Amino acid sequence: MIKKLFSSTAILAIIAASFLFASTAQQPAFINPVQAASTTLSGYAGIAAYTHTTPIDLEMVKSIFQVIEYMDNSTIIGTLDLPIYESEYDPLVLVSSDGWIFAFYSNSDPAGKLLDVISKNLDETLLEKAVKIVAGAAEIVNPMIDYYDFGNPAAAKMLLVAEYEPDGNAFTLFLDGNNDYYEKSYGFYRTYYPSFTLDNEGIDQVNFVLENQDYIGEGYYGTIYGHFETIDFGTEIEQTFAVQAGDHLGFGALAILYSGDAPVMVADKDFIKEISLIDPVFDSTFDLIPSAFNKTGPFDGAADIGLSPTLSWSASSAPNYEYCIDESPPDVDPATDDCETGWISVGSNTAVDLSNLMYETTYYWQVRSLNSYDLIEADSGNWYSFTTADGVVPFTFSKLSETLKEPTDSLSKVTMTWEPSYGAYYYEVCVDTTEECIAPELWHNVGLNTTATIGELLLDTTYFWQVRAVNYYPSTENILNYTYADAGEWQSFDTRSFRKLRPLQDEVYNLTLPFKWESTPIATDGYEYCIDQSDDDECDTPWKKVSDTSVVVKRLDAGTYYWQVRAGNKEADEGIWFAFDVLAKKDASKINLFKVSPIDGAVDQVLNELQLSWKTTKSAIDYQYCFFPVDDTDTTPISEEDTCTYYEENWVSVGNNTSTTINSLDTTTTYYWQVRANIGNNEDPDWVYADKGDFWAFTTVPE
Structure with a gap:
């Protein structure tokens, strides 16, 4: 039974819900x-033999499958029984109505699984046999068969080398290091004391058939296949492989997948076959x-x-x-x-x-x-x-935050979040104007959610909120256990509408200034702002639309202004307009700024902690300095190469300070320096340069 969570319309939404349960019965949350995605041929298959022939009637081949794994109007995929071999060797075969036949093992199987070790030759692989069985059922004669390894798509060749014990039981192999090798695997016949050994130039001889097998058949006459993993054979070394079984009729073969043009040297082998691996450029989903x-x-x-x-x-x-x-x-x-x-x-x-x-x-x-x-x-x-386990009360946990939402019809709402509490069956939330919530109906069951939105809150009101985790268990007769967030400490918040941020009431600005305000979720179509000079809380000029929460207004005339911003028909600050004054722009030509030290032409100046200083000037909100070295022969320091005049980024701000220190100067070097003051504002600076723009020079101590 699922219980109604809230008795009041004040609970507006529950966010991030998984499952909600009653206090009398609960299911787990997952x-x-x-x-799951469907399997693809390229994602599932490993080594494969295939042919592309004339269109195929799927009804003709359907009966040859031992098990049909998948079938639709254009494709059949199923397992095919191979005579003599255990079911482990049964390949999957894909047949499409447009003439494709693929026989393949999975990409977790080694390529050596396709070796027909019971036949004791390399005339045909098991996958080639499977393709021909299906082609025969479709009345296709002598299909042209190619190979590809979906699990190793970069491999271009597959080398098969085999040894039959009665014909001489060993062969040598030399892998050229200029090739890239992707897989080395093997197949073996006769489980009667099997021996397939690797001898690296007499250094180490290992019977890998007993250690690396992925599969070993039952009885004395079973088959074996496996990867080379813990035992590997490298390149640029002659290696001897020997085959032996208890009845001296053993057959062992290697399958090597590689790419490259360097030859693989094989000597004294009984059988060898090199097969080109060709991408069919085909895929299928099943x-x-x-x-x-x-x-x-x-x-x-x-x-x-x-x-x-x-x-x-x-x-x-x-x-x-x-x-x-x-x-x-x-x-x-x-x-x-x-x-x-x-x-x-x-x-x-x-x-x-x-x-x-x-x-x-x-x-x-x-x-x-x-x-x-x-x-x-x-x-x-x-x-x-x-x-x-035996029951315990819910673990301690904490509240995270509350987020105010935009008021609607003079009522506000707030979203609260908290940490999960281990052992909680559900949570209860209370929001009130006092830190009590004595009445049971003030606590709202929000299930296993760790967030809830409460509405119908009055604006400009202080509220308190708390959340508690609840559980129960049979050993205490299902008595409810409560754990309050933050050890019972309540959290408060104030409701309000969105606010203007700048300029604030009665602030004084120069002619260019930014206007900024808080964002609000009700601004689905942007904002509108108004600036006029009538103190009537109304916009006497057209409202101007913007999409962001700020705008820069340039070149206002001196005077007193009133401004407001709105989202939809909701004005900021509960409809209160803000006033600000714009001052007339100062005449920079009538304001002087003077450098103090080092004086123009000073010599033997220190290389570190050299102080630059200047006098205070009226109305400056920021000072910046700049200096640069010049060649002693340069008589025109203020030029196109001057890093101060032509490159703003080289000026360094020091705020309202009238001095600074510079370091790491070079010996016997002349430097020019200048300072300037901003008498405008940060958005529209108005610079006054010291000494009517003249740079001063100083020379550092000699070496």
Whole structure:
């Protein structure tokens, strides 16, 4: 049962909701389920043999598949049984109605899996046989077969080398270091005391067939294939491979994927074949029938589990999973769906994090893999259970912030946020003009959300707010437990409308100035501002539209002005207009500024901590200085190369200070310097240069 969360229309919105639960019953909240993407041929396949022929009637080939994994109007994908070989070797085959046939292993399988080791030759690979079986069913004769490795698309060649023990049991191999090698794998026949050894020039001999196998068949006459991983063979060294079995009928072969033009040197081999790998420039989307898989944690019957456990499981061939967690045990009837709470998709993930479970509660869970054809539940349909830990009160937590929203019809609203509290089943929020909230109806259940928006608040009013985490558990007869945020300390806020920031009431400015104001969410169509000289709280000139929260107005005449900004029909500062004065611009020609030291022509000046100083001038809001070295022979320092006159970025501000120090000067060097004062404002500076613009010079101490 889901309970109505709010009894008052004052609760306007709950943000970032996952699930909302009543205080008498709760389900867990789940984190970020991800939808699975379909499988693609390029994303799933590894080594492949293929042909492109005339159009194919899919009905003609459908019956040869052992299992059809996927089928639509233009494509069939299924497994094909290869005679003599174990089912492990059965490849997937894709057939398209426009004439494509692909036989392939997955990109986790080694290329050596395609070696027909039972036939003891390299005449055909297992994938080539599979393509021909399908082509025959489609009445296609002698198809031209190519190869490609989707898992190693940069590989251009595949070298197959084999040795049959009765014909001499060893061959040598030399890999040129100028090539790029992508995979080295092998196949072997006869599991009766198998031996496939690598000997690096007598340095180290390893029987890798017993250590690196990905698969080993049963009995004395099984097959083996594997990667070279922990045991590898390098380049630029002659290596000997020897084959032996208990009955002296062993057959071993290597598959090497590489690119490059340098030859791979092979001697004393029984069989060799080099195959070009050609990109078919083809892809297809499909999904696979799910294979059996198992749950891996928590184990069945686990106890004392936390409230945020991770459910995990092994992989299935269909990477598309759904899971269910329930408080009711599964039904014994296999025909019914045991999930009462609903299956939750997690895409291709093989784990999911739960949160907000309840203390002292037994949960039952299951996961299933599915595609468009079929589904399978983990562990042959057996559900697992676990029990959560003994109950404790919700953990301590803190409020984060409150964010005021724009008033509507003279009423304001506020959004509050807080940290999550471990062990909370739900949260209750109270907003009031006092730090009490004694009446139970003032506390509003907001479920497991950690944010809530409260409305119908009066403007220009101080409010207090608090949030508390609530839980209960059977061992205390489900008595409600409360943990208040910030150890019970309340937080206050004031409601108001948006405000003008600059110019403020009665501020005095020069002729050019910026106007700034706060942003407001109701400004969906921008803002309008007005500046006039009538003190009547009305705009006697047209309102001017802007999209930002500031505007620069230039060249106002001297006088008193009144201004306002609005969003829609809502004026800032509750409709109060602000006044400011604009002063007449000062005549820079009547204001003097004088440098003091070092005097013009001074010599033997120190290289560090040399003080530049000047006199105070009337109305200056900022002083800036600049200096530069010149060649002793330069008689025209104020020139196109003058770094002060022509490059504003070289002037350094010192605020209202009338001196500064400079450092790291060079010996026996003449420097020119100047200072200027801004008698305007920061947005529209008006500069007065010291000594009517004349630079002064000084020379530093000699070496």
